[in-house]
Amino acid sequence: MPHKKGRVFSGARPTGRQHLGNYLGAIKNYVALQDEYECVYCIVDLHALTTVDTTENLRQNTYEMALDWLAAGIRAEDSIIFVQSHVPQVAELHLFLSMVTPLGKLTDLPTFKEKARQQPHNVNYGLVGYPVLMAADILLYKADTVPVGIDQEPHIEFAREVVRSFNFRYKTNVLVEPQMKATEFPKVLGIDGQQKMSKSLNNHIELAATEAETTQRVMQMVTDPQRQRRSDPGNPEVCNVFSLHKVFSSPDEVAMVNIECRRAGIGCVQCKQLFARNLNAHLAPFRQRRAEIGRDPQQVWDVLDQGRQRAAAIAEQTIAEVKAAIALP
Numbered sequence: 077m078p079h080k081k082g083r084v085f086s087g088a089r090p091t092g093r094q095h096l097g098n099y100l101g102a103i104k105n106y107v108a109l110q111d112e113y114e115c116v117y118c119i120v121d122l123h124a125l126t127t128v129d130t131t132e133n134l135r136q137n138t139y140e141m142a143l144d145w146l147a148a149g150i151r152a153e154d155s156i157i158f159v160q161s162h163v164p165q166v167a168e169l170h171l172f173l174s175m176v177t178p179l180g181k182l183t184d185l186p187t188f189k190e191k192a193r194q195q196p197h198n199v200n201y202g203l204v205g206y207p208v209l210m211a212a213d214i215l216l217y218k219a220d221t222v223p224v225g226i227d228q229e230p231h232i233e234f235a236r237e238v239v240r241s242f243n244f245r246y247k248t249n250v251l252v253e254p255q256m257k258a259t260e261f262p263k264v265l266g267i268d269g270q271q272k273m274s275k276s277l278n279n280h281i282e283l284a285a286t287e288a289e290t291t292q293r294v295m296q297m298v299t300d301p302q303r304q305r306r307s308d309p310g311n312p313e314v315c316n317v318f319s320l321h322k323v324f325s326s327p328d329e330v331a332m333v334n335i336e337c338r339r340a341g342i343g344c345v346q347c348k349q350l351f352a353r354n355l356n357a358h359l360a361p362f363r364q365r366r367a368e369i370g371r372d373p374q375q376v377w378d379v380l381d382q383g384r385q386r387a388a389a390i391a392e393q394t395i396a397e398v399k400a401a402i403a404l405p
């Protein structure tokens with residue numbers, strides 16, 4: 077492997093087929109990071125257990141997500157792509173780290189409070205320990221770099237504190253403090269133009285949808301609410317279609333929409349048709365690759381298994397060092 081800047085770890089819950097929000101918010105960044113870093117990308121199925129009511133879709137969701145990652149350009153030959161529960165040492169490290177974690181620190185974290193509010197019927201032990209498991213993910217693979225959005229910063233700071241507590245308690249330097257790589261995770265609004273794109277809100281556009289389905293979803297997008305009639309001038313600054321034009325359309329097209337929308341020179345239907353065309357053109361290579369890989373689903377499971385082997389090799393080493401530091405008999 078050519079010399080890389082360091083090792084990145086990032087995890088995402090198995091949410092099945094990915095959508096445009098996942099792509100712009102995470103996957104695109106995952107693909108780009110591979111050129112500079114050794115990347116460890118983990119499908120965190122254990123984390124998912126803290127909030128899911130049923131696990132029947134877990135396997136299929138894991139497969140679909142891995143397939144989308146590969147089709148989008150995450151390279152199995154460079155990056156380690158694997159499923160969290162396939163390397164059980166993470167649970168072991170989680171336990172060791174829990175011994176140096178004050179409970180009050182966990183219950184004070186804003187993310188815990190938020191989750192407890194969202195599911196008052198299920199404030200489980202795993203939910204409280206979520207940041208400890210997250211720290212274990214990063215520390216097990218000795219990742220020195222973690223790409224984070226602003227809302228995740230307290231978790232990484234927490235992981236750094238855990239490292240200091242552990243290393244101090246056991247007079248060791250076996251665990252490495254990860255650095256945050258401040259990353260912009262753009263918030264992508266759903267087709268309702270109001271809320272963050274999300275499967276559960278059914279306001280998403282799936283990457284793997286057909287061209288016709290994609291166009292249909294785009295045509296449903298909410299635009300500038302003040303623009304009631306075709307003859308009304310619009311304001312692209314408040315329109316989600318325009319935000320996405322900026323990502324998927326050419327600079328000339330963006331400039332044209334910006335001018336013509338304001339003087340009602342272009343209607344929303346025409347504007348959306350243009351966006352749908354550009355989006356479909358952008359996603360065409362992804363869809364082709366997805367279809368190719370998807371013809372043999374075993375390929376995806378093989379990639380995850382190779383990832384497991386590479387991840388396990390690092391994990392076994394770390395656990396051996398951790399146990400030696402604790403002086404377990």
Ligand code: SF4
Pocket residue numbers: 299300303310311312315316317318333337338342343344345347348
């Ligand atoms: S013309 Fe385009 S940018 Fe303007 S409001 Fe309609 S969809 Fe939005």
